[in-house]
Amino acid sequence: MVFNSERIQIGISACLLGEKVRFDGGHKASQYCKKELKPHFDFVPVCPEMAIGMGAPRKSIRLIRDNENLYVRSQDGSLDVTDKLVEFSSNKVKQLDFLGGYILCAKSPTCGMERVIEYQMGSNNGTKVGVGVFARALMEQYPHLPVEEEGRLHDLRIRENFFTRIYAYHDWSCMQLSGVTKHKLIAFHSRYKYLLMAHSPKHYRLLGPLLAEMPENIDLFSQTYLAKFMAILKVKATRKNHTSVLQHIQGYFKKHLTKAQKKELSDMILKYHQGLQPILVPITLINHYLREYPSEYIENQVYLNPHPESLKLRYAF
Known part of the structure; x- marks a missing residue:
């Protein structure tokens, strides 16, 4: 698929759309995604576990930590899909550069954005410090892409912040598609003045001098600007x-x-x-x-x- 300037495309864990891809043959359908969001976005569903041929139903898998090494295995250790998942995730995320955002399924050893349980090798003791294999690859490949877990979208402040970032990121992507120039970048910054101030007036003020010293290499500079721009929007606006x-x-x-x-x-x-x-x-x-x-x-x-x-x-x- 390719970038669509008219319609934002959002990646999503397939189970959230009601696809029966869970380890137990079920799903985790989100009515909010299916009913409220579907009219506004084109969803691109992904299930890493099904994609590597695990099928449904299947053995459940978990993140297992052994010193510096992290594995994705079944509880009894009879199934190890670490290499398959790492390879799939690495290849798949490179194909998703057209996305405007991503909604992940929480707690998943493949799609969990944060607080996924990592078990100690040989025990049932775990700590909520992990990130799903696919989610990690996605966020490393696209550090500025708006990413959230579906459950967190029930928090209205998180929800508003997430979609503010999605539309801003799409706006940036449209400008980038047409070719970034100094004039376009300054105009873009000007249009976002008050939105940036609502999120962090302190950091907004730091962007002005940065733009004033814009170098000739606009492509490299634009990526520096984007990193700071998206970081500001990630700060939740206050009353x-x-x-x-x-x-x-x-x-x-x-x-x-x-x-x-x-x-x-x-x-x-x-x-x-x-x-x-x-x-x-x-x-x-x-x-x-x-x-x-x-x-x-x-x-x-x-x-x-x-x-x-x-x-x-x-x-x-």
């Missing part, structure tokens, strides 16, 4: 930072709004800051004023619409 951004945007309307309108917007921002209403309320009002008093700079800010409204990600906080 305090959101409030500061909303007040910055409010300043663009001070010459246009009546006294009553200014008070209304200030009250909405204050109520959001106090936790009395979701951020969608002041942002909706700002978008309303933008239609009355257009400002190209503010209209272009990704912060106001970082993801489709139909995903319902700004109702919770």
Whole structure:
């Protein structure tokens, strides 16, 4: 498959889509993925265990640590698929450069993103320090790719952060496809100003001087910028930072709004800051004023619409 600029493609553990690929012949279907997300994305399902021919049902496997070595074996040790999984994972992830994100199944010795149990060789004692073989290869190959476990998406802040990163990463990928130039990179940075400030104003301020010293080798520099850009977005936005951004945007309307309108917007921002209403309320009002008093700079800010409204990600906080 190839990159699609019109429709974001997301990798996903096949069991989350209801495919019966689990060791017991079952699945771990996610209704959120199947019903809420499917209209917005094209899923690319992968099951490493089925891909190496293990079949379903099959013997369950686990991560087993022996000093510096890590194996993927059945509990009784009669089945060892370490080499097959490592080889498959290495080859498969290289084919996934078109993806805009990935949703993994938790606790899996192949797909778990974190806290997978590693058992000590010859015992049933384990600690939650492992990463699934395929998940590790994926994250090492694409360190800036938004990756999450399906279970963690029930946390609304994690969910909103994940999809904010997915749409930003896709936006970057589209720009890269058309060819990165200094002008495009500066314009990209400008559009993301307030979104970056909401996530980490401290780190946003460090990007300005970096861009000011942009070298001639734009390809190499763009990757440095991307690493810092995605790292900032991975920091969860706070109510305090959101409030500061909303007040910055409010300043663009001070010459246009009546006294009553200014008070209304200030009250909405204050109520959001106090936790009395979701951020969608002041942002909706700002978008309303933008239609009355257009400002190209503010209209272009990704912060106001970082993801489709139909995903319902700004109702919770």
